[in-house]
Amino acid sequence: xxxxxxxxxxxxxxxxxxxxxxxxxxxxxxxxxxxxxxxxxxxxxxxxxxxxxxxxxxxxxxxxxxxxxxxxxxxxxxxxxxxxxxxxxxxxxxxxxxxxxxxxxxxxxxxxxxxxxxxxxxxxxxxxxxxxxxxxxxxxxxxxxxxxxxxxxxxxxxxxxxxxxxxxxxxxxxxxxxxxxxxxxxxxxxxxxxxxxxxxxxxxxxxxxxxxxxxxxxxxxxxxxxxxxxxxxxxxxxxxxxxxxxxxxxxxxxxxxxxxxxxxxxxxxxxxxxxxxxxxxxxxxxxxxxxxxxxxxxxxxxxxxxxxx
Numbered sequence: 001x002x003x004x005x006x007x008x009x010x011x012x013x014x015x016x017x018x019x020x021x022x023x024x025x026x027x028x029x030x031x032x033x034x035x036x037x038x039x040x041x042x043x044x045x046x047x048x049x050x051x052x053x054x055x056x057x058x059x060x061x062x063x064x065x066x067x068x069x070x071x072x073x074x075x076x077x078x079x080x081x082x083x084x085x086x087x088x089x090x091x092x093x094x095x096x097x098x099x100x101x102x103x104x105x106x107x108x109x110x111x112x113x114x115x116x117x118x119x120x121x122x123x124x125x126x127x128x129x130x131x132x133x134x135x136x137x138x139x140x141x142x143x144x145x146x147x148x149x150x151x152x153x154x155x156x157x158x159x160x161x162x163x164x165x166x167x168x169x170x171x172x173x174x175x176x177x178x179x180x181x182x183x184x185x186x187x188x189x190x191x192x193x194x195x196x197x198x199x200x201x202x203x204x205x206x207x208x209x210x211x212x213x214x215x216x217x218x219x220x221x222x223x224x225x226x227x228x229x230x231x232x233x234x235x236x237x238x239x240x241x242x243x244x245x246x247x248x249x250x251x252x253x254x255x256x257x258x259x260x261x262x263x264x265x266x267x268x269x270x271x272x273x274x275x276x277x278x279x280x281x282x283x284x285x286x287x288x289x290x291x292x293x294x295x296x297x298x299x300x301x302x303x304x305x306x307x308x309x
Contacts, residue, residue, distance in 0.1 A: 051090075213239055259295070
């Protein structure tokens, strides 16, 4: 059991620089696991400290020598202790996650948003879509917190966006984020097992960050990842159960010139082996290589005509 810090200890740490050093030391000694928006103890500590103090999370340097009030020190002491004792991802502790400068409310009802699709939406999927203004209907499958649906609404200013998820709890969080961005008139939340409740709707663009982690990997998750809903991670024995369903069902929901973009993690080899004739376009981002694919509606309809492809 970790002993709470005494008032004297708190008083010893006067500045943000002091607290940053202290938090990094404590996190490193505790052997924490990262990956929910940060990759190191330093980045994690900076994120928690800046978030708790309501400072810009991308501007650490100007504040390093700022002295903290006693109340602020108490807040930081509690946060550092909670990160170690609970092993919850840092975004859950401050109810905030960021993608490309956009803040989203998060709690344990949703996976912490960190999809690489968010990076691609930042420039309107320009490698696939020449004119974002011509995109009129977008679907975000497995929306979780609603972050990708909101980013899609920003990227395609003339589009309406449907955002579906099987989890009613996740959709409650998504609704809060949609309201926070004032997008209730453009983003519609739908409880659905993939396409099941979408009727005859069709889309210019379908994006999805579905569960794609193998059952074996989920069983070995550290506490930080176990804190997230298992439903949002578990993709079956090889991780590709939902991806196969998306590939099979998407043709009926894409307009003739439509595009499907899906994040699949380490599933590339499995998919290329299983679908040797399908012309996957593998998309790289600044932080990933070959973990996202794009397919045209035409290619997917060929697959539907010949399921053995």
